[in-house]
Structures are given as C-alpha cells and as structure tokens.
Amino acid sequence: MNLRLSQEQIVFGLAVMLCIGFAIALDGFLTTHNILNLVRSVSILGILGVAMGLVVIGRGIDLSLVAVMAISVAWSLQLAASGMPLLYALALGFLFSLVVGLINGFLIAYVEIPPIFATLAMGTLVYGFGRYFLFNLDVLYVPDDAEYMIWFGQGVLFGIPVPIFLFAAVCFGAYIFLRYTRYGRYLRAVGDNQLAARITGIPARPIVVMQYMLSSQIGFIAGIITAASVLSMNTRIANSTFIYDVILVVVLGGIGLSGGRGGIRNVIVGTLLIGILLNGMTIMDIQYTVQNVIKGVILLSAIVIDTILNPRDEQTAQQGDI
C-alpha cells in the first residue's frame, strides 16, 4: 500500500467530510454568517492551541495555560475596576503571565521537574493565588469605557470579526517564529533531542524557559479576547475541562507528544475540525454530554487511523511516544 496519509491529512479529510455532511443535512450551516461565527467561536481555542502547540513541539506540555489566561486577565480587570488606567492594568496582567511562564520554565529546565507535574501544580497555585490574594470574585467584568479592548473581542473589520484576524495573526507569528527565526529552530531542536541540542551548542535550558514564557504570553492574548467577547472573565474556567480541549486540538491536529514534530498547520487543522464539529452539533441541538462522547470518539479514531496508516518504526516503539 503506497497510500500514506499523515494524521494532519486524515483530520483535514474528516473536517471536509463533516463540513460537506453538515452542509447537506443542516439548513443554516453553509451560510457566510454561520461560517464566520464558527471560526470566531473557535479562534480562542485555536490561539490557545498555538500556545500549547509551541510547548508540545518543544517536548513539553503546559497544563497551567488556561489558569494563567484566566487569572492574569482577571487581575487586570480587577485593577482596572479599582481605578488604574486599563492600559497599565493590562500591562501588569501581561507581566504576571510572563512571570508565571518564567517560573514554569525555570522549574522544568533547571530544577528538572517533569513538565506535566510542574505545570499542573502551577495551574492550581495560580488559580488559588489569584482567587485569594488578587480578587475576591469568581467573575470580573470589563469596564464599560474600555472600548478598544472590547473591540478585540467584538469588533468587525472588513465584515470579518476581529478575533479571526487575531487567530490568523497569532498563527502567522508562530509560523514565522518556528520556521524563520533562530530561536524557533532551536525550540524544535530541543523538542526533538535535548541532548543533541545541548552538545550542538544550542542553549537548551533557556529555550525551554522561553517556550513556557511564550505559551503564557499567548494565553494572555487569548484571555483578553475571551474577556472582550463576553465582557467578563469567569475565572472558574481554570477548573473546567477547557485545557483538555486545547490538548485535543493539538493532538488531533497531529503534533506528536514526542516533540519536534508538527507545526502551526496542524493546530489550524485540529481547530477547524473541532470548530465544525461543535458548530454542527450546536445547530443540531445535541446535548453537551453527548458532544463529549462524540469528541472522544473522534480523537480516538484519529489516533487509531494514524497508527494503522503510519506504523511506529522500531525506534519510536523502543523509546515510546512520550
């Protein structure tokens, strides 16, 4: 059999098939309005997917991503509510996300804690810290006079919602970073083989710190769009299963958890599939719990098909995927 498909192509095929299926079966699906709505609704997920994707390419995982996004933006809103100019408040929130990323990276690169534990603990810590020390409410509201911030979530440019542009911009930036900058190349090298990267003279540890700082920063951007779209930030999102949706997008798109593989295209493809699926299911009015079953089945089948079409070679079989 010479037909060799990558997971990315399989997922893309699935997305196209779903799209055609929905377009035939559902009346309101294939309208410009709905398609824009669809992309808009997943653009936050997509942006977080880019953040997670960068970390996973560097052979890590950032489970604190959603917590950082929620708490840093919520703190900014709290500061703004207590009278600080919005721009300063946002700058402080951004700084907060950077510091969290820095600590994550330091714990993983220098203290050598496995990323899954370091970021899991950090996520809990950040949420608890924010709720106890920084603000007292679960939900923080965007001030009414913050028009330019609201524009990020609700604005329309050339008839297209601004979050879509932001998603595109983040994807483009990350693509350029990975492909055309020195540090992007280093990131992939460290994810592929950290020992070889070190011996080659790549600053392996600083690169690991950088990747977590990047993901926190991008998470902050996603947080701003979230807050601006619904005019509030509900910090309980940090305790939801949202982070698993983000991982779903990344893994579904075909970025291998073993590091070094995949790119931004995979995130886009994964996001599209999830977007089409969620949108179609919402139009069909399927229960939330059933939606989870369907998402799970899709993820499993994508991985199974990939394993059948692209059998692991001996090397990966021996080393394992993570």
Place this chain on the structure above:
Amino acid sequence: MIPILEIKNGTKEYRGIPAVKDVNFTLNPGEVHALLGENGAGKSTLTKMLSGVVEPTKGEVYLNGEKLVMKTPLEALSKGIAMVYQETSLVPSLTVAQNIYLTDDKKFHRLRGIYIAGQQFLQSLNFHVDPTALVSSLGAGQKQMVEIARAVHHKAKVIIFDEPTSTLTPEEKEQFFLLINRLRDQGVSIIFISHALEEALEISDRITVMRDGQHVVTDMTANFTRDKIISAMVGRSLSGEIHGSSQDKKVRIAGEKVLSVQNLSMQNIVRNTSFSVFAGQITGMFGLIGSGRTEAAKVVSGVLKRNLFHGGQVRLNGRSIRYRVPRSAVKDGVIYVTEDRKIEGFFETMSISENIYLGALAGGRTKAKGVNMREMKAIAKQWIDALNVKAINGDARVIELSGGNQQKVVIAKALVQKPKLVIFDEPTRGVDVGAIVEIHNLIDRLADEGIAVLVISSYLPEVLQLSDRILVCRQGRIVEEFEGHKTDEETIMYAAVH
C-alpha cells in the same frame, strides 16, 4: 544432513522496498555460522525472519525440515529459537533471576526459589553474575550474559546473536567466545552477526556474506581470508585502504599546544588525568570501555562538569577554561563529536540540511541574520558534497540514512562550526566499511589543515592508523604516551590493561 534451521527464498519488503530479497540460508546442527555484511545489508532483517520477529513477505522457514510459521518471538522461543539483541531486551527494573524466569509458565515465583535456582543455573554456565542484582545496575557485558542465560534456560536449540561483541571489553569478549564454544559443544547451533571480521574468522565454522539484501557467498571459514570477506562485503577490495600499516605514514609535526589538561578529576571516573593536544596533529586516545576516555573528553567540551574542588585545570591556547555548558565550548571552537549518534548526535525529525544548519546557527557561523533557507541549502550542499553523504538530496531525513551517512551528517554538523579542537569519540562505530575509509580520510585532512584533532577509539587498528601520538587511558587517567609510528597493538594493549 538436514539443516536445523533453513529459510528458502526469504524476502521481506518494507513498504514495497525489499530489505532482503530471495535469500536462501541454512544453519547446520551444532555449527557457529557468522553472518557478515555492511550496515543495511539485510543481516538483521534475515535473522528477524528466522526468529519470528517479522514475518517474511515471501519464502518459507523450515525447522528440522518441517515448515514453520511463527507469528511472535515467543512462539519461536517455544520452538527453541532465541535471539539475543544488541540493545538488550531485559527488563531493567527486575533482578537478574526474575529476568531469566520471566516468561516461564508458572504464574507466581517465590523470589527465594528463583534466586537459588538462578544462582545454580548461572554457576553451571560459569557466569559471575549476582542473580539478585537489578539488571539496570549491570554493565553491558553482564547484561549480555543474562540474555544468553535466558536463552539457554529456554532450552534454545538455535541462538541468534545480533552484534554481540560491540559493547564488550576485551576480557568480556574472551569470556564470550569461550561460552560460544561451550554452547556449540552442547549441540546448540549459533548464528552470529558481526562487524568484526577477526572475530568471525576466529570462532565461526561457516561464514555467509550479504550485500544489499542479497546473499553473496556462503563457505567454510577456512576458505576465507580477511580480504576475501571484505571484497565480498563491499564488492571491491579495500582492506589495505582501511587499515594500512602505520609505518609508511609520515608523521605530522606538532603545532602549538592547543589543549592542555592537568590533574583533571570527575567523580571517580576521571582521576587526576593530564594530557595535551597539539594543532595540526591527530592525537589518538585508546582505552577500554570504562577507562574514563569519553568522560574526560566530555569535561573538556563542557558536556560534563569536573569536580568543583580539586577538579584540575584545562587550558585552551594557554587560557584557563571551565565550561559549564557545551555552548561556551562551541563558541570557543571546541567541538565534541559524540560516540552515540542516536542518543545525542542528530535530530531525527529533521532533514540533513536542517541538521547541518542547526550546527551552523548554534556555532554562530551563518552570514544571514535570521534563518535563511537559501543559505541553509547552500551550506548543506557544500557539506553533503564534501563528505560524500549518500542521499537523494538535503531534504532526506537523517533517520532514513545508513549508519555511515548518519555519522557523516553528525560530523558535518560539528565541522560547520569551524572547530579549533575537534574531539571524535568512536568516529566509526556502527559505520560500514566504505564510510570508515572516507571518515578516516576526512580526519587526516582536518589535521593537515592545522586543526587539533583528538580521536577516541577502542579499536586498535583505527588508533594506530590515524594517530600521530597515542595516549593510553586506564582507570580514569592517561598512563602512557606513544609516538604513532613507533608502536604496535600489543604494546598499547599491554599498557591499557596492566
């Protein structure tokens, strides 16, 4: 005589590309049969078909004249065919005895019971391995013994060894050969894959040579010579080229002292060692495995850290250095080329160009400011041509290349950083004969260009052929120094072991 194990017209295709094609192979009862060939000649695939690891695409396997269909290695084991791998297949977190009795039918083992049985069993094989020791705490040689013990325990009639000696020290090798002889006396038939021709000539009864997935020749060992095997392996004679005598080589005059190491210590592996490396000269470092050669080199190049106190001194061109990461060493032009390219050599998800370009980027040897695809292609092409890397083009993935070409990519990735001092650790390990010659010529050329070269090797002919000076390492320190053309294998080996 009915052969104990036979494969007729064995063919194995991976994605339509044959790795082994129409090979007929017979193993007679009680013989030691050496299987030789360059990397990628199909030796491993052939033996995997014989031991049930892979199913032949075409062809049949016969055991004692009966047709045999094996789906799993366990099935093969139950029929008496065992394979002992290069990378051991033991469970590191279990003890020696637990590993030996792992696949036994009994569901529960009393630990005391298997330790006593294991002790007796290992003693009967004359293996000095503690049955209660964790496998992860054993050396390579001992692990191999356990693997063999396991195969014998399963009453294997046929044992297949995949490069058994490549990780063993000379003493362990001697032990291993004695064992092979003992197994043969007990009527066990043995297939033996090796790169070391001397070993094959020494212990085998028959030799089969493969090339490009095809059978070339099978004959009694007595009818073979070194040259004959090599010409069968590569299709041409180049024995003289590989290890030409060291006498007729001109010795290079030492340039300035580039590296000077004094009283270097790292834990108890490198102990108070001192040596120097000069520009324009190849300094060979010979020592048995575990003698601290690799570690000394890694300390010099910043991969490992020496002791904080009484760690000794390292001087580069007279300047005292203490690298904490390889990056600083690379910036100063001190490059270490690893002995284990799969673990710390190349980036497997990347192409040849990307691998070499990363070396250039990290060494600060690119002209463009960021990443420039055109420059990447140009640099890659230049090195692919210079080192004669055999691949379709620079976009081929390194993981798909043969061992020799992978090694060339790793070397290119190092040389693109314009080293002043380059340390080759086992530069030709797991490399096919043709590529060995090319790598040796390259190392010679580097020294001629005035670069200081340190070559670490545990293969004596290689050390002798390449080196202008030879340092001998034993128990963590340099114990002797020889001039390259004024010594021989016996003298060096004597210094290394006594």
